[in-house]
Amino acid sequence: MRFRATVAAVSGALALSALAIPAAHADAGRGDTKISNVVVNGGKPVVVGATGSKTFSVSFTVTDDGGVEWAQAILYHGPNIDESDSGAVANTGDHRSKCTVVSATKSTCTATYTLKAGANLVNKVAGTWKVWAIARARDTNYVQRDNAKTFQAQRLSKLTADAAPEPVKKGKTLTVTGALTRANWDAAKYSGYSGQSVKLQFRKNGSSTYTTLKTVRADSRGNLKTTTTASADGYYRFAFAGDSTTPAVSAAGDFVDVR
DSSP: OHHHHHHHHHIIIIIIHHHTOSOTTSOEEETTOEEEEEEEGGGSOEEEOSSOEEEEEEEEEEEOTTOEEEEEEEEEESSSGGGOSEEEOOSSTTSOOEEEEEETTEEEEEEEEEEEBTTTBOGGGOEEEEEEEEEEETTSOEEEEEEEEEEEEEEOEEEOOEEESSSBOTTSEEEEEEEEEEEETTTTEEEEOTTOEEEEEEEETTOOOOEEEEEEEOOTTSEEEEEEEOOSSEEEEEEEOOOSSSOOEEOOOEEEOBO
16 A cells, blocks of 8 residues: 555654664654654544545654654554554655754644545544654654554534425424435545434524434435424424544524414
């Protein structure tokens, strides 16, 4: 895989050979060098649509009594970096982070990364990703961490809701339909998210709060259909709580006039 070749070239040439580290997937170090405060995308999941991409920053703090010489982070999916099935290196010429001196013993290191649908994002790698990181001090001390931080790479979700008939008499039955879909990175389109539990919610006209009426399960194509009793003017919507591979989403409320 192209990413594995990149990891071998980048981590091998810049890190492992220079520091004589025995294995890329093993935490290692020498001296007092430390990596901390790793932040990916401002602490939020990285959410990408069916054909889109997302460029975001990864920052971390490096400390060493002798000062920081350089640092690098690689993002990957898999049990460890040697067995990764996808990943991303920094969008810099040497794939290293840019380290800004905070003090004689501390630097903040930052770089941007890009995850792209159909490239380093395929359906099977949605979910938890890891940050492999290494830093070298000016006194040749170093630290390497196979899993300095985890973050979520998620498939963008969409949700619709339509209540009918409109208008409706009070006490009569309303039918609410909709669909839960999410980015299919393999097919470059949005596909139904089957079998998921979705809440039917109602907000009375003049209120700002939705209340849950019932829970509905999406069919094999992500379609939703349920009924409820019309009681007052207001908005009906479906709401999905999200999971590790797919972010939470709520449909726009559909207003129903009850007469």
